[in-house]
Amino acid sequence: MTQQSIPDAADAIRAAGLRVTDSRRVVFDALAGQPHASADDVYARVAPLAPRASKQSVYNALGDFADAGLVRRIEPAGHPMLFELRVADNHxxxxxxxxxxxxxxxxxxxxxxxxxxxxxxxxxxxxxxxxxxxxxxxxxxx
Incomplete structure (x- = not known):
């Protein structure tokens, strides 16, 4: 399997045309540590690191990332929507x-x-x- 190297969060977010915020940065880092994560999985990883982050801010960041092509949204039938950073290929x-x-x-x-x-x-x-x-x-x- 081809592994994609994970760029620095701020660089990746900026390159996708998004404003870099602490919330977006921790969401990106959470995805880097857990590919195929649901929004709830990401929130569980983010909450201890950024106590002021809300579940809604995680959903917003993931939606912004998907819209900007920074993350891939996977929707397996009968399972929660999943997100991953591996976007530059057709896997x-x-x-x-x-x-x-x-x-x-x-x-x-x-x-x-x-x-x-x-x-x-x-x-x-x-x-x-x-x-x-x-x-x-x-x-x-x-």
Whole structure:
């Protein structure tokens, strides 16, 4: 799997065209420490470091980051929305149907968009999102 290096929070936020705030900085750092985190997961990591941060400020920062292309929003069916900093590639995800664990998997075949639909209906396909569902090794062994 290709690992993306994590830039400095202030540099990344500024490069995305957003104003650097303490709240945004701690949210970014929380995502750097926990890929595929829900907004609640991020808030749980942020609250001890920034007691004045509210859950709403975390949601606002994540929304701003997603809108600016700084984070990727993942929405696996039946699970909370997840966020990750790995945005510069066309990777996909494995989701455990038992525990909800999410892992990255690089492009399935060839170059982006990885998959070619049988009918494009006139769309110029740029990316493909694939979610593989199954049990992780830990859950399968239980």
């Amino acid at each position: 996909h995800h494995l989701v455990c149907t038992t525990c909800g664990r999410v892992e990255d998997v690089d492009c399935t075949v060839g170059h982006a968009p990885c998959l070619h639909p049988s009918e494009t209906h006139g769309f110029a396909v740029a990316t493909a999102e694939v979610t593989f569902w199954g049990q992780c090794a830990t859950c399968a062994a239980a």
